[in-house]
Amino acid sequence: MKSTLRVRFAPSPTGYFHVGGARTALYNWLIARKAGGSFILRIEDTDDSRNAEEWVEGIVSALTWLGINWDEGPYRQSERSELYSKAVERLIVEGKAYWCDCTREEVDQRAKERGGAPGYDGFCRDASKQNSPGSALRFKIPRPGQTVVHDKVRGDVVFDHGNLDDFIIVKSNGSPLFVLANVVDDIDMGISFILRAEEHLPTTPKAILLFQALGAEELPIFAHVPVLVNAKRQKLSKRRDRVAVEDYREMGYLAPAVVNYLALLGWSPGDDREFLDIDEMIELFDIDQVNHSPAYFDEQKMQHFNGVYIRELLADEFVNYCLPFLEKNDWWVGNVKQLETFSRVAPLVQERVSLLGEAAEMIGFLFRAEVEIPLELVDSVLRKDIKAAQIIKDVGEIYRGLQRFTAEELHDVTRAYCESIETPLRKLQAPLRVALTGSKVGPPLFESIELLGKETTLKRLSLASELIGTPSQ
RNA sequence: GGCCCCAUCGUCUAGUGGCCUAGGACACUACCCUCUCAAGGUAGAGGCACGGGUUCGAAUCCCGUUGGGGCUGCCA
DSSP states (O other): OTTTTTEEEEEOOOOOBBBBHHHHHHHHHHHHHHHHHHEEEEEEEOOOGGOOOHHHHHHHHHHHHOOOOSSSSEEEEEHHHHHEEEEEHHHHTTTEEEEEEOOOOHHHHHHHHHSSSOOOOTTTTSOOOOOOTTTTEEOOSSSEEEEEEEEEETTTEEEEGGGGGOOOOOOOSSOOHHHHHHHHHHHHOOOOEEEGGGGGGGGGHHHHHHHHHOOOOOEEEEEEEOOOOTTTTTTOTTTTTTHHHHHHHHHHHOOHHHHHHHSSSSSOOOSOOOOOOHHHHHHOOOOGOOOOEEEEEHHHHHHHHHHHHHHSSSHHHHHHHHHHHHSSTTOOOOHHHHHHHHHHHHHHHHHHSSSSHHHHHHHOOOSSSSSSOHHHHHHISSSSSHHHHHHHHHHHHHTTSSSSHHHHHHHHHHHHHHHHHHHOOHHHHHHHHHHHHSSSSSSHHHHHHHHHHHHHHHHHHHHHHHHHHSSSO
């Protein structure tokens, strides 16, 4: 069956793998899975000077994490140079390419003198030059002519060859340029559908011309999806925007949440649904439904998605996912006792965070030897009025006399105390929470106190009392 | 500069000529719930860039303007 869909994701390993690439990979993967075709991973590393092995590893691990698996590859263009040489030979023999020894400066200079648009003027086009040190091979654009790109998302886009320069396909150091390697590989690998970011649309006519020059029997179908942009609506770039997939993983994003959010950037299932699992995406994804305009990558919304996914986790799953984040803290030793405490508090945390990383921050007070109360809170909460001092003292006394140190019991006695001093519980919990946890927010207070244990609780309350009594400098 | 792409609330989007008084989601505001914070619930504010056509009828089709973006590399 020659008609089987074959798509490829072809990143270049020149930096952190960013979310825009991830979305392109995802779309390719979705149409492959939907059609029962093949998804091929190809590393475009023809530019020696800019590649690094670590970036390849980053791409591989990010895709794996996201659950985007490949059926073939990763192929590396750096290992396929023979193929490109053959193609080049053919183009030269057939007179479809020529050697050019113009320097960049010369090209610019002539463009300047012309007073016209920058770009190559075809100076060596008919000079029949031989390959010499410093010369590059250029593709001879058929003139006059037009090439129309039949794009699945843009429709037909016409390019006049008058606007296309004789572009370089082999650098003077002998290595192929990406358009060439790209096309040669796409032919060799039988790629039938090319889905990539819109930024590649302007080079597509060149690619098509190469496909034809190399005798490709059939052109692949092209689809150029809109790029992802930053707040200033510029194309997301790994240099100026912090958008590495790896970063999000480290912040505590769940892969399915990221995938779900990314899928919706430029596509929607056509109704009001926003939460889709992988199978639904595969079933519903349709290139014809993809939007035409750039999409802003909204981290805030992605975080919301993540919160939803976190809350859907089973309690055990949540605990396990949190472990790596707990391990980053020096107060975490991961013994049985800590594990048990965390398991008990985890459900209370799970519904309060939207990032796994937040979980650790929220429960640190349970494991730290001492609380550090920010000065700002000492002033604004504990020393705000004399009542806070009194409350902490009184509550300490009441707790000291408690036999059963449970959340329920603590709640009851505290509420009773509140009534006796005619203060609502919500007012009273603030100084208590700050004294015990060092923060104004956190898991429900009485559960926290129970987990903290009587001894620690009493100790922290008395420490807080002392702190209040000690004037700050 | 040249070529190309794009244009619905701040953002992501639904909308494929009448169902649109333009729907949903994030963010925002208010209220409810409540031991804090979240979550949840209810309500609210907020948009078809502009101008011409076509049509009985246009967010939807056409043209122009404006605005944004991409490409214009011996990067991918």
